[in-house]
Amino acid sequence: MNKQQLISEIKSKRSFLCVGLDTDITNIPLHLLNEADPIFEFNKAIIDVTRDYCVAYKPNIAFYESLGATGWESLRKTLEYIPDNIFTIADAKRGDIGNTSTMYANTFFKQYNFDAVTVAPYMGADSVTPFLEFKNKWAILLALTSNTGALDFQMDQLKNGARVFENVIFKSQRWGTPENMMYVVGATRGELFADIRKIIPDHFLLVPGVGAQGGSLEDVCKYGMNSSCGLIVNSSRNIIYASSGSDFTARAKEEAQKIQKEMEHLLLNHKII
Amino acid sequence: MNKQQLISEIKSKRSFLCVGLDTDITNIPLHLLNEADPIFEFNKAIIDVTRDYCVAYKPNIAFYESLGATGWESLRKTLEYIPDNIFTIADAKRGDIGNTSTMYANTFFKQYNFDAVTVAPYMGADSVTPFLEFKNKWAILLALTSNTGALDFQMDQLKNGARVFENVIFKSQRWGTPENMMYVVGATRGELFADIRKIIPDHFLLVPGVGAQGGSLEDVCKYGMNSSCGLIVNSSRNIIYASSGSDFTARAKEEAQKIQKEMEHLLLNHKII
Secondary structure, X not given: OOHHHHHHHHHHHOOOEEEEEOOOOOOOOHHHHHOOOHHHHHHHHHHHHHOOOOOEEEEEHHHHHOOOHHHHHHHHHHHHHOOOOOEEEEEEEEOOOHHHHHHHHHHHHHHOOOOEEEEOOOOXXXXXXXXXXXXXXXXXXXXXXXXXXHHHHOOOXXXXXXXXXXXXXXXXXXXXXXXXXXXXXXXXXOOHHHHHHHHOOOOEEEEOOEOOOOEOHHHHHHHHOEOOEOEEEEEOHHHHOXXXXXXXXXXXXXXXHHHHHHHHHHHHHOOOO | OOHHHHHHHHHHHOOOEEEEEOOXXXXXXXXXXXXXXXXXXXXXXXXXXXOOOOOEEEEEHHHHHOOOXXXXXXXXXXXXXXXXXXXXXXXXXXXXXHHHHHHHHHHHXXXXXXXXXXXXXXXXXXXXXXXXXXXXXXXXXEEEOOOOOHHHHOOOEEOOOOEHHHHHHHHHOOOOOOOOEEEEEOHHHOOHHHHHHHHOOOOEEEEOOXXXXXXXXXXXXXXXXXXXXXXXXXXXXXXXXXXXXXXXHHHHHHHHHHHHHHHHHHHHHOOOO
């Protein structure tokens, strides 16, 4: 999916919600465990009730990988089930020397046909650029994450005055374009979005940390939204585990719809729709 | 495997060689493609001829993952085939928020029973500590990598005078101990090993970049070896792809043996054996 198509989807669905498929076999409703592939059945049910309210799905690869080969099969079926007009993100946080990053890019873009992969920046340009060589595919680079550990290295100040995360954004934006790169910026860092927008006004930002992790959607939009939205905001646990009973689909739908309504309001306020 | 056992293996085998299993279906001898599982057959053959000369194997996870579920099955069989007295490293470069890193740790330590996993530091403490909670298992944190991209962020100087990679080592060594953490330091950075040993005299270092990438084994030992060796030096392509013909096992054995002989000499010189 290209940038223009993504923006169209945001405008027509009046939403910039990404539903995180952090599907954990120990957290899904018990009655699904009788199914041949409980993980896929859960995802299918969640997709059925949330697809009208979101523009992206983001399977968290760790959750599938931890089940071995069967987990990867559940992932493949999930990917095939997601409608074509919805952006798909492999939340994999990969990154290695060039020939190895090429392998990772093949995995997610060719084997599984994702639109985007999250990538870690520590190993620099040759660990990221292999993800940028596929037409209409995206690398989403970690910049400022939503967890407490973000304070360990990302916020350190460099001798030239920039903080590490700013330097990551500043250098890496020249490796690609706003058409094939996005950045992960945690919702828990509200006002820092303003600093980031000074460096990359046009790039899309993938924003985790609203909901369970405590970030404010309103602050994210206040400081991070640009004239074509420029945000994909993720919610995982709040939606997919809204209930652990047989009403999990109804509750997931309700949560997704609630967030979509908030987003519609914010898109209107910012004159994007 | 614990630290003492690893040191014993190094002394008894007179080697600190790790063979990197970067097994690429497009690079293995053509006659293996008739086998049901060519990747496993290749690894099995390589393990048979190199097991006496190395103390560790390091499958590069990207290469298996890129084949989908079948690649993970080849990986599982490979792991089961590696003798128990050989240290196994999942070169996966994982790292995510706490609950997700726990999933990755489960994948490699429980699903596949690796001794160690390589981990990326960018997301800080809570992305690394879940890998440290398993008895006799190891996290190997990226510090200074061997690729050109290492110069993009790792060598940047912080306001406090330290370089980013030094700060990563300095902070992170307090998250674990020399009994459950190692660091990746590329062989291409010879003299920087001395700076690193000032911060972590006792930790093992996993050293890629000898051979194909141009690092010098002698320099690595001169600046990086400690009184119990403290080094695991990896070679991948030089050994496993020493020949693409039917003599690939003989040539792989020859290469592994040649490196082991150099290592024996260095261990003697440094009075470790």
